[in-house]
Amino acid sequence: MIKKSPKLLKKHANAFQVEWKDGHSSWYPYTYLRQMCPCAECTIIRHKGRDVHSLFSPQGDGDITLIAVSDDIQPLDIQLVGRYALQFNWNDGHATGIYPFEVLRETCPCPECAPLPPIQPEKENPES
Numbered sequence: 001m002i003k004k005s006p007k008l009l010k011k012h013a014n015a016f017q018v019e020w021k022d023g024h025s026s027w028y029p030y031t032y033l034r035q036m037c038p039c040a041e042c043t044i045i046r047h048k049g050r051d052v053h054s055l056f057s058p059q060g061d062g063d064i065t066l067i068a069v070s071d072d073i074q075p076l077d078i079q080l081v082g083r084y085a086l087q088f089n090w091n092d093g094h095a096t097g098i099y100p101f102e103v104l105r106e107t108c109p110c111p112e113c114a115p116l117p118p119i120q121p122e123k124e125n126p127e128s
């Protein structure tokens, strides 16, 4: 069952917009979207040097800055995959990423969905 479904998908000059059935509107800058690519190859790059378990963390996105993206990244083509995902064909030749709507909604970069990360508990409470 699709819990998060879009009612509008739109390509803009520098960002992709998804308007959801619950009324929320998400804007994904293309650089961000490319860095968030959920394919295995990009996931491994984002988790370089980390414990393998971080691959299965709730968001599973790792360090997006490890993905090198040029400023003029653009999707050449965006295709619907079934009814659950989008596949982006990027102008850097990368096209293996399938972005499920659930993941897109979870990774919405707006301040409402992605507030500043909380302070790490271990830093709040030093043992020494």
Ligand SMILES: [Zn+2]
Binding pocket: 037, 038, 039, 040, 041, 042, 043, 094, 096, 097
């Ligand atoms: Zn990828």
Ligand SMILES: [Zn+2]
Binding pocket: 024, 025, 026, 108, 109, 110, 111, 112, 113, 114
């Ligand atoms: Zn949002």
